[in-house]
Amino acid sequence: MTAVERGAYLVTLGGCADCHTPGHFLGRPDATRHLGGSDVGFEIPSLGVFYGPNITPDDDTGIGSWSEAEIVTALQTGFRPDGRGLAPVMPWRAFAQLTPEDARAIAAYLKHVPAVKNKVPGPLGPGEQAPAFVMRIVPPTAPP
Ligand code: HEC
Secondary structure, eight states, rough: OHHHHHHHHHHHHHHHHHHSSTTGGGOOGGGGTTSSSSSEEEEETTTTTEEEEOOSOTTSSSSTTTTTEEEEEHHHOOTTTOBBBBOOOOOOOTTSSSSSHHHHHHHHHHHHHHOOOOOOOOOOOOTTOSSEEEOOOOOOOOOO
């Protein structure tokens, strides 16, 4: 198995496409834009709204400008190359458990998938108006 094949296998198991492919949360994932960014954001109370970004190698709207080492760092420490920590909805604490070799295989695969041009909204701070669908935590209704 090549590193790219191993990466494809791990990305399937990691459920990456759920949060990083348009249409997934609307019940119809768009296979032509695999990993091209979600159209549904997660609202994290007091933190803001986060859309699973485009993680294809498109230079402008994806992570084409990231090195494989930078992708590995994001997966294993939760930090982007610009130093911003990723919101906890991105399950990097789980991916920190990957062996370095498996994390590198995922990075190799992400560099290999077709580039998709699609810029997701945000990230948005608390109270900012979301321009697309949002998954929201709704408080329980008070008992009558
Ligand atoms: C439960 C949803 C979810 C899953 C599953 C998930 N991600 Fe994410 N991911 C996100 C969100 C949301 C962000 C953006 C967080 C932020 O901007 O703070 C993100 C950010 C990223 C980033 C940083 C991209 C950028 O432009 O900042 C990378 C790389 C990434 N994810 C790769 C992966 C990979 C690879 C997998 C599977 C092994 C995966 N993600 C699984 C939700 C998820």
